[in-house]
Amino acid sequence: MTAGGHGAAPRAGHLPVLYDEVMEGLAVRSDGTYLDGTFGRGGHARGVLQELGPGGRLLLMDKDPEAIATAEREFGGDPRVAIRRGSFADLAAWDATAGGLDGVLLDLGVSSPQLDVAERGFSFGKDGPLDMRMDPDAGESAAQWLARADEQEIADVLWRYGEERQSRRIARAIVAARAQAPIERTAQLAEVIAAAMPRGKTGSDRNRIHPATRSFQGIRIFINRELADLEAGLVAAMERLKAGGRLVVISFHSLEDRIVKQFIAARAKAPPTDRRRPEPEAFVPTLRAIGGARKAGERELAGNPRARSAVLRVAERLAGVAA
Template sequence: MTEASTSVRASSYLADASRPARERHVPVLLSECLDMLAPAIGAPGAVLVDATLGMGGHTEGALERFEDLTVIGIDRDPQAIALASDRLERFGARFRAVHATYDHIDRVIEEQCGPGSRVDGILMDLGVSSLQLDEADRGFAYSKDAPLDMRMDPTTGPSAADLLASASEGEIVRILRTYGEERFAPRIARLIIRRRDEAPITRTGELVDIVRSAIPAPARRSGGNPAKRTFQALRVAVNDELTILERALPRALASLRVGGRLVVEAYQSLEDRIVKDVLRRGATSAAPPGLPIVPDEMAPSLRLLTKGANRADQAEQDHNPRSASVRLRGAELLSEWKDNS
């Protein structure tokens, strides 16, 4: 997360909560994602798992383009499930929504498709959704004063306010450094502890003021809102995002049929690094260099579909500003998944 972006997935700048989901949500790199998945999901009876459903923009595009496709959509946010289900109701049984974190993708596929089933494609569009960012009371946005929550599933687990109320100064420093790459983490953590000793920190506006006060004035003059790294770090910690991604990737690859494809959109560097490392290992032979014949069990499991990561061009960014930081990677499963780490 070196850029400390807001890690927005599949979203547009339309933030009016009164609009229907399809008017509030423009999926990032939709055509590119579907083109990459097409060889795997274009056949009759194909199944795609949208592991990060959000408001359903990618799923809607896939169901419209591939008329015999079924999509299983996973999301941890009950509000996202409700909005996407309403948006996709016209597709009937071709769409199924599951409330879960996407590191349970293998269990979800087994429950939806039967024991031992494999799917044809998997799409992961990582980070916080436009739904969560655009609704102020969710507490994700540093630009809006709201309760300091940040839970993607607001029905479970501690909020960001709970975390700041209980974490030690050292733990806060670790979170800000690890997940936000915040160079002023010790100063911010020290001031958080001082302020919470006076009164609980329960509002996003209070946290923004703390961060602004802790960061030296010269550093506040560039790089956008000085609170963005702190908010990113707390959100990642509250939702355990990187651990879930690390668990989900191998489970997803093990759930693909041979010839199936995984496509991932990441919006900040720590997520993208995890994706890159898993795909690179899968695409690398485990055989010693110079071995004349590579045994099947040592051959690569994956063929990479991108050289490096694809980025949004200027036209996409102009149409959808939240695509500016996206990194798109994909891989095709060549043989049963094995992690050559």
């Protein structure tokens, strides 16, 4: 039994972030239909499934073929479960969602299994091929992109998606390094970035995180089109959520959380009026925010430090209005 009282405790060894808060936010009904758009290794999905009765339905999506293999192995024989490989950005195109959803869960960012496997190329702490693709069969790898992008494009990605203040300096160093040898390993890229940082730089960020953290994050977000997929996925969720259905999103980055926060606010609150402009049409809310941003407590952080940056937001679809 978890601290929040839900019987669907996560599998031993797997720590789904904000588990109790997610279950509370989804408010699972036994006969409802729920979509987990980021299955990962199924920590949250197990909780939802345990709350469902025979008439309930759980739809699972993920870009990652390894995640889908896990879903098929563990849930493929359950008649209540349907599984689809793909981005949650396309959830409304899945026929299984056409009847409407009582809840949508999006747990954004890279999963722990992806970080922990060096061959996926997400972590500068584990040397491996510089890939970073959540779907290894789609698009170009980080190594391929870094081999062709010009200095300005690299700097823009590091600044926009990684919020890296030394983006221009790092981009210059990457271009110089690749002229000597292709950058094909995570350790190579991390070394180039670390060497490019100003000597003697001090400050809390410098003391707390590896110098490659922001750059790796920015490249990963860009390679996987994570922000564009999030924007599309939120719209698709609104299209499929039934009245009273819950939208539950876990973000790990300020750029993601800002998108989610603004998406909910734009549909829950009337925009400010401007006396210099014609009077706008009457505002009709389509979402209701359920509480504010929630973060992991000290007890969870003690067992799962990766939850430190997680932010949960929940909203409920309102009745009688179009998306």
